[in-house]
Amino acid sequence: MMGETYFCEHCGAEADLTLEGFERVEDVIEREGKLTCKACGREMTLGGKTREVYTCQHCRAEADMTLEGFENVVDVIERERHLSCPSCGQPIDWTEQEEVKALRVAMEAERSASQAYARAAKATKDPRGRDMFEQLSEFERNHFEKLREQLKSLQDKGQWTVYRGTSLKKPRALEAPKLPKGEDTLGDMEALKIAIREEKKAKGYYRSMAELTKDPRGKEMYKKLAEEEALHEKLLNDQYYSLHNTGLWSWGD
Numbered sequence: 001m002m003g004e005t006y007f008c009e010h011c012g013a014e015a016d017l018t019l020e021g022f023e024r025v026e027d028v029i030e031r032e033g034k035l036t037c038k039a040c041g042r043e044m045t046l047g048g049k050t051r052e053v054y055t056c057q058h059c060r061a062e063a064d065m066t067l068e069g070f071e072n073v074v075d076v077i078e079r080e081r082h083l084s085c086p087s088c089g090q091p092i093d094w095t096e097q098e099e100v101k102a103l104r105v106a107m108e109a110e111r112s113a114s115q116a117y118a119r120a121a122k123a124t125k126d127p128r129g130r131d132m133f134e135q136l137s138e139f140e141r142n143h144f145e146k147l148r149e150q151l152k153s154l155q156d157k158g159q160w161t162v163y164r165g166t167s168l169k170k171p172r173a174l175e176a177p178k179l180p181k182g183e184d185t186l187g188d189m190e191a192l193k194i195a196i197r198e199e200k201k202a203k204g205y206y207r208s209m210a211e212l213t214k215d216p217r218g219k220e221m222y223k224k225l226a227e228e229e230a231l232h233e234k235l236l237n238d239q240y241y242s243l244h245n246t247g248l249w250s251w252g253d
Contacts (some may be wrong), residue, residue: 038234102209103151106225107144109205113142113198120191128249129188134240135168136195136232142166143225150221163221166228168235185247192240199233202226204229 080248117137119137124130146163153161210222235251 028061099154100151103147107147109202110140110144110147114144124188126249128227128251132251139166139168160215160217163216163224165224189240189243196233196236199229199236203229203233
């Protein structure tokens with residue numbers, strides 16, 4: 001999982017385990033057969049996993065802010081409005097290290113969102129709903145790729161790149177299938193409810209990151225990402241109400 005580090009349980013060296021694109025830990029294991037520590041040469045298990053956390057630059061104590069997902073980060077920011085060390089009480093600066101961690105959290109969430117939309121597209125029989133979910137899946141995958149480029153630039157050059165935004169394609173003109181009233185509507189509505197909730201989380205996260213990030217390009221990127229997720233939220237809400245009131249998708253009308 002993005003944002004996690006694995007260590008050799010024999011010698012303590014950091015594992016040479018890199019997740020590329022939409023790859024999972026299981027994909028790396030399947031590809032390589034087994035994990036071998038390059039420091040001591042012994043076979044590794046995945047028991048040495050640790051989570052990345054914020055640490056105080058004054059006393060090195062662990063900050064009261066662990067990056068596990070959108071909600072946890074937003075909860076901390078909304079509750080405290082600043083980051084401070086619970087051990088020594090001094091403010092914790094938002095540094096490039098935190099920027100990298102925040103980008104990794106966003107990448108993991110965008111990857112998960114893209115996969116979730118792809119699954120929803122396969123489960124939706126209505127061609128209009130399927131087209132919308134497929135487009136959203138592609139959109140979130142594009143977000144993932146842009147964030148990965150941003151992360152690479154930050155790590156390699158120490159600078160942000162300009163994010164120019166992403167747009168949905170024009171809906172295709174598709175006819176609704178002639179299904180008995182109510183068939184598959186409940187499943188589609190449940191998928192939409194989950195998607196709306198996740199888009200709301202993403203919007204809140206990106207708005208919070210826009211406040212914390214000091215670099216102007218970083219701020220602008222997060223603001224645009226928040227705006228795009230807000231548009232997705234509205235689109236999904238419109239589809240939900242259309243299904244609820246008419247039993248039909250309005251995408252493409």
